[in-house]
Amino acid sequence: MSLNLDARQRAMLDEMHIPYWWPEPPVVGELLVRAPEQTPVQAPAHTQVHTQVQPSVQTPTQAPQRMSAPAAPPAAAPQAPVAPPQVARPAPAPAPAPGRVVAGAASTWRLLPPQALYASPAAPGGWLVVTEAIWPGDDPLAEDGGPAARLLDNMLRAMGLHKAPQVWAAGLARRGADEAAEPLGWAELLQARQPQRVLLMGRTAAREALGTDEPLGRLRGRVHDLHGVPAVVTYDAPYLLRAQTDKARAWADLCLALG
Template identity: 40%
Template sequence: MGIEAWVRRVPPAAESPAIAPEPVVEATPGPEPEPAAATAAADNDAVATLGWEALRERVLGCTACALHTSRTQAVFGVGNPEADWLIVGEAPGAEEDRRGEPFVGRAGQLLDAILRAAGQDRTSAYIANILKCRPPNNRDPEPEEIGCCQDYLARQIALIRPRLILAVGRIAAQHLLATDQPIGRLRGRVHRWGEAGIPLVVTYHPAYLLRSPGEKRKVWEDLQLAMQSIREPAEAARQ
């Protein structure tokens, strides 16, 4: 049509003004968690969500400490999962390791008699140990071994929701109460365990009573204290 079209020319790239890139701010990475520590923390969190059967399977297959290499089997516990009484001992012995049940043999027979005196037995109470695997030669548990098992016991307590914990023996009492006081000083009064404030009574281990039968009277006193600690809240609730 006789009209000349004007087209804007784009300057060559070399002639374009340089555009400085925006600065990139790099975050300073924090320290990487130790792989073992991270795994342990994840495992601990997982244990706190397990139901009974899953918890049992976790314990029976546990390889968290070296005791799994010498055990016959882990000893989970036995009794009523909705028990009012939870009896906590130290660790499995040779017979417990063989049979997979806590407190068997002569010490177990004596514990059964102690429970009957309190109106309980293996079907109404629940029996467990601080340690789920037998230490070689029945030695005292090492702190790291107890540490590997403590979440298992804590989960058992959370699932059972007992009205009373009977700590049987020095190791069980000291661990549950986080103290190094001798058992003689821990007896004779009602302690409280955890945020729920579960009554906890300390008494002697049946194996000790087999060696020192004269101390059985003190165990009866402990049982009376335990029964009273359960009876009083029930009576108060009825008033």
């Protein structure tokens, strides 16, 4: 009985010192048949052939040079025609700002002679009240002035002007159709009466005195300069008779005029 042991199994038996018998290979013609050993095959030596390669020298070919024509001088830029000297013209006068009337312009209204109120002595100073004329005669506070004259009297008394040394009332009346428009003499009036305060009542008085087309609501609530005299704008008596709700605003204007 023979054991077919491979190399690994035989190595294990050798390590454990276990004897085993391995059949001897047969002898043929006194030659021991051995497994053919693989003889390493040497690769044939390659014969290196040194081929000396001559580097090719490229001779640069020169492109035929072209004869360039001589550069022409740059053409001169065309000269702009010389404009004739301009004659200086006077600057136009600036147009008046929107809402502004040219001062001293002719008006379709005329100033009535100022009347002294409350039998005050004819002395300079005091107040000047300007409003559209609501009285038919010489007395602005006469009974024939109707409810507007009585309301004006109440307003001035509420301000305490009936106790002032001097109060003048200047009325504005519209010119007739046959009357030519003329500038109003505000500077002359102020120079003659020399008031310390001016109360402009109504849009007509504010427009003619201040030279403006602004609405009355924008002119209220601030002190204006009328030829160096402080002026305050408020509603006139005829308007307050129609708009009772604006009486509180009118009272605020009177308080502003009192300072």
